[in-house]
Amino acid sequence: MPLGNPGACEGNCASRIASYILGELQRATGTLECSSGPTALPRRLRPLTRREYIATVNDLLGLTTTNPLNDFPVEIRIDGYDNMPAAFEMTDRHIDAYLGEAESLAARAVIERRSAILPCEPANDREACAREFVEEFGQRAYRRPLATSEVNSLLALFADEDEPFDIGLQDALWAMLISPHFLQRSELGVPDGEGNFALDGYEIASAISYLLIGSMPDDLLFAAAANGSLQTTEGRRAQAERLLADPRAREQLGIFAAQWLGADPLLAGEKNSTAFPNFNEGIQERQFEELNRFLSHVVFDASGSFAELFDTETVMADPLLAAYYGVPMPAGETFxxxxxADGSRGGILTLGSVLAAHAHSNDTSPVRRGVFVRRRLLCQDLPPPPPEVDNTPPGLDPTLSTRERFAAHSTDPSCQSCHQYIDGVGFGFLKFDGAGGPIAFEGGAPIDDQGEILGLRSLDDPEILSFSGATQLGDLLAGSETAERCLATQVWRWSRGQLESSELACEIEALGTDFVAQGGNVQELLLRLIELPSFTRRHEGEEVNP
Structure with missing residues (x-):
């Protein structure tokens, strides 16, 4: 919230503050120890995120819409992720947006997609055609077969034979698009005879599909749900392997990576044009494209390994972005x-969108970048500063280098206890400005980007490792089991839509062990997620999120 001016908190400001508070509350619980208990998640309904809603209506209706990104309320995030059901609360604004968008989509579908969504000709037999539409389209909309009562309720919209059939068709489409069965994914399950619940085939189909491609199941997944094959690990894995070959899997991985790395374009802030005159909207868009293409390249086209995410000479760029970064661009290349090869860029740590996200609007920030590495890449939670400590960043001073401006952290005891873990890491990014561009000199002197990391394995590890620049820090993280396990934890949180509890800590620990043992293959990590007990098991109880 703007300091001393809460009235200036406009747009997405309130949701960002709520996300920050929820994240801080959860982090305050500390590290959870593995304990025995049901390896299951709570029974729940998962609201579609704005992105999931868009993908689902586009696949369901064959239309193209992006309205919900602007018209629907912004998700409140927990730990950076927008798919946490515990953070969702239905508001009047949600209802108005759902109603309005459904009305628009239903009208468009009847005009633009009637022959595609209607499997029959009502002139031949109005009642039979209405039933065929409701049962076939309804299963796709609700992502499961409809109950008899649901079919009958929708058929009633076609009952007035004095009205054109298409009026009933539009009304039925609207009714399905505003139904909770469309707007939410069911993870309620059915009793398993052991006091818990097991997801049915259609719930599993949705869970696989939304995890890997961010949208509704396709016909093959629906068929697998109907024939029972998704109740087996082998059946789930076969479908997951198939979906990973879908181009949408690359897009979905990019969505996860942007939220994991804190560089989601939906939350991007503006940069000061005086401080960063070469940065503009075109560069920013290319930086987000760079992130998506880099993750896609490493995971799907190259080794697929965790290590290559950090330790690589490959940079994804087009001529404009390459010029902004000051790296050579081969003739004829597009994106x-x-x-x-000179070590100036390469890997996640030097992605422009990541560097820009963890900086100020008018300045770089060793602190933000150091905290980013600790929290997002090592899963090491540092406590917030004591309330009596002024954590305002040091002001700009042309007579001092960035390193000198932050020197107080190493001498003030009230700061040093935490900043010993932060600043040395953040100093490794000093050759990148606050908009992800290169910077070699400050005040006419060459920049010193020597850094050190205390406690790479854990915060109580006394070993201090030195490095030179962000790419060498990337080399350290590439070989770090702590960082490798952290990625497994982050993927688990995102896939499950919740943070870990003590009962589930054992499963996450085992997932990390398996990820390390199999060489850190990211695709295999995604496949392993659907084989874990918590993917299909549910229990009665409250969610663990605040």
């Missing part, structure tokens, strides 16, 4: 992988 593709280029090799940067």
């Amino acid at each position: 593709g992988p280029i090799q940067v």
